[in-house]
Amino acid sequence: MSPERTVIHVLFFAGKSGRPIVLPLTDAYEAVIHPPLEANKKNPGTLQITPSSSADGPGKLEVASFTTLYGENGCGKTEMLLGLCDGLADRRAQSKVGMLWENQQGLQLSCGTFLKDVELRSELPIHRSDAVAVPDFSTVFYTTSPFEKARRGRLRRRGVRDVSPRFGKDVESELVAAFSAYPYLKGRVDFVGKAQVELKLKPVSLLELVTVYGKSKQANYKSTDPTLRKRIQDLDRDASPEAKFILSFAVLDCVERLRDLDTHELIEALLEMVQDHYLWLSNLLSSNPPVVDSLSENSLLNKQLAKAYQALKVSQLLFADVNSWRRSSSLAYLNEHVGHHIREHEQLIGEVSHLGLLHFSFKQLSSGQASMMSLYCAIARAFGEFERESQDRLMLLCIDEGEMFMHPKWQRMYIDSLLKFIKEFGSLAKRTHVFISTHSLIIAADTPAGRLFDLDNQQLTNAFGYTPKQTLNSVFAVGDFTGEFNLQLLTKLSAVLNREDQDPQSIGHARQIAGTLANDELRRHVQQQLNVLIGSEDAQA
Known part of the structure; x- marks a missing residue:
């Protein structure tokens, strides 16, 4: 049965190395790109598409799809997010992003430039044509990183919405977006209502x-x-x-x-x-x-x-109750006095803010607090603009390490809060595809089942139910949670306990190390073992 709304099943994208990447967004189909049998031939290979045998995830998401990207520094996470935004914002024949999607006419395939000559192998009825009308996307990019400014500027000129915060002495935000996010945030973390803000009207000469x-x-x-x-x-x-x-x-x-x-x-x-x-x-x-x-x-x-x-x-x-075109107060106070006015005239006030005549900024926030506020304000702004577009349009929301600067306590809420906030925008959520990137163990383990994409190996993985140790080992390929500095001390302690190093100076150092162990029970046990070991050595002497 054909879906009532367009469903994007797979995205195809050229990775940093030039190799094609297959990004499944649903569990409905499996797509595999096979390279040509003989490397010296110009044949681009074959694309095989089959029905998937995978089961759906345990919980239905309120968004069209959700994917978490992870990989080592330099593997191309940010580049991939920017590339996806670029490719989907410019859906012409030369787009670098391919797509398998389904609508009332059935399965449709657009390969993009890098797979345009690929041979399609499938028993499924798939319509493939360069003239096919591809789904229309609004693409949004957010990052707290100060890098990639030049490329982000180029993408803005190509239609990508860059809603990344402007960090400086204060963190600037868009006024209407801030007051769209405030009702959701005010009861979740204590600092939000007390956050100091500045609002000023500033004409241009x-x-x-x-x-x-x-x-x-x-x-x-x-x-x-x-x-x-x-x-x-x-x-x-x-x-x-x-x-x-x-x-x-x-x-x-x-x-x-x-x-x-x-x-x-x-x-x-x-x-x-x-x-x-x-x-x-x-x-x-x-x-x-x-x-x-x-x-x-x-x-x-x-x-x-x-x-x-x-x-x-x-x-x-x-500014009716102040004597200038500048006011500073808590966000809660500002919401109480002018919040109703902002929401009543949000379109016109949004235009004034967008033109740079109305400046709204958060003051005296920590980097983590600023990161949280700017993220939700940016998303509210993106959905405010998305709401005024065609009801057939889809959104690609890319968030590059949005949890940066956040305490682990807030990282635990990150994905859940993000999805619940997007749900606040009703039917728009069902048309939104979310991509996030992360280096966080907590966020990797909290990603919806089967939606963790390993960029190094270019495949979906699953960390649902993993312990921190398992996430560290299986997802991030790190063998030990202990860092190199403390690992060297523990190795010296272990060598003494295992009688591999019986030098008196090493034994004395081991006793010092044992005395600083954080776990009380472990510390007492190790100290007892060292006392037994030292007594045994004294008896032998």
């Missing part, structure tokens, strides 16, 4: 708007006559904050939504408005309501100024 977004950057400003240049400088210095905000929003919103040609037209009209109404411009824009239609004959500029005024009215209410 008129000079910057003209020079950055003019027809040829600075040419628009430099080519103007000295009188106009001085008027621009004077307005930057003396105009009211309200006038500066309206001009900032009008230009930046145009840049965000419209073509460069429209932006150039708007800047030209704005310069004419400054030239014609310089003496009264600040007062005219600051009046309630502002005088808009008489300021310019350009309909685009008038429309943008009117929209900017609406944005100003909504934004000012965030």
